[in-house]
Amino acid sequence: MTPTHRPRSPRGSGAALRAEILDATAELLARTGHSGAVSIREVSTLVGVSAPSIYRHFADKDELIEAVVARAFEDLSGAMHAAGDPALSAMSRLREQGLAYVRYALEHPAQYRVATAPAAEGGAVDRVLTSGAFQLFATTVRECMDEGTMTPGDPTPIVLELWAAAHGIASLLIAKPFLPWGEVEATANRVLAAACVGRAVLDLIGDAPEPDEITDWLDRLRRAPPAP
Template sequence: MDEISAARGEAGETPSTPKARPRGRNPRGQGERLRDEIVSATLRLLDDLADDEALSLRAVAREVGIAATSVYIHFEDRDALVYAALERCHRDLMRGLDEAEAAAGDPVARLRARLLFLGAWVGRHAGLYKVLHESTLNRRTHLAFKDELAERTTAAVQRCMDAGLAPADDAAAVALDLRAAVHGTVSMRVNEPDLPWPPLEDQVDRFLTKLVGVRPPGGGHP
């Protein structure tokens, strides 16, 4: 996911648009590989467009180098394709969050690492972040895979409480407040980049102190 590049295709392609570059046929039994390539191309385009409604299946086909009709072999419509792309995006993001957490120390450091990784990821993939959370598909359809993010954050907050590093409280409610604060600041950084933003680490440390009740490593060691 960190190697996502700017998309080369226009979303609103017309019949006069140059044909897709030639592409060899996948050997028998490799249809799944083509499906993966379509999803990867969709992710690149969505990251560039930052808008699921600006995406066209023709542009996706051109990015992969196939006929537009080939996309329909794997995906019923644009919604199905965008859903599959966002599901992979979420899965890759969760893997990165888990790896960042695992490399940290105590429960507070691990929670902090998750939040900072999310902020760094959004900085690299602002377009995907907007589609993941602000797309029309997100408003029309429950993206069930996103529930995992809330559950993991709640579990991370609960571990801080269980370890005596945060006051006992309703972990789900605290985690929701924390998620709202972090998503608010990363979204504002994307949409209002010219504001005089402090380092994200400083804001995250304040959120952890004020909302979770911990003394975060980095901002002020116990």
């Protein structure tokens, strides 16, 4: 990569340079596909500054990658917030937020892989429970409880289950794009709808029912006379 020389930054432009460094790191992540292929030297070359200029903002590469991931979580949260139509029911908004999550992952696959990869305890990469995306999911689950579509209680286990569904389909669509998924949006929609509705049904049947119990419940539902 040919070094790019840039003029000396004016005083007070540190925030702008920091943003450029984060943009360059995100670009390298997208280009290489994993954090191991990103180096401070490559970032400095892409931005057009010396490596010491990078170290004025970030102690090391790990801190730089964590900052990129933290920003990705902020962007993810923003995308999910934008998808929530207040005119919809809480259950519908939960599905729409899940779809926004999947779309973001597909549009930013490298950052998403790094954000969801195993990390040292306490690192920004693993601060899932305090992320805006998690908190938004939790708020909407509480609203489902208020509407009566989910049993009132601690929303955290439910959010983790729904997160697992969104992460699962997003990761598979990224890792195995050539499988016969059909229309991607429709596939993700079915998976997330099944997760949302399935959780509500489990609340009606009982926690962790056996498959035969679910079959019996469905049979009784089919045989029930239609409501007048």
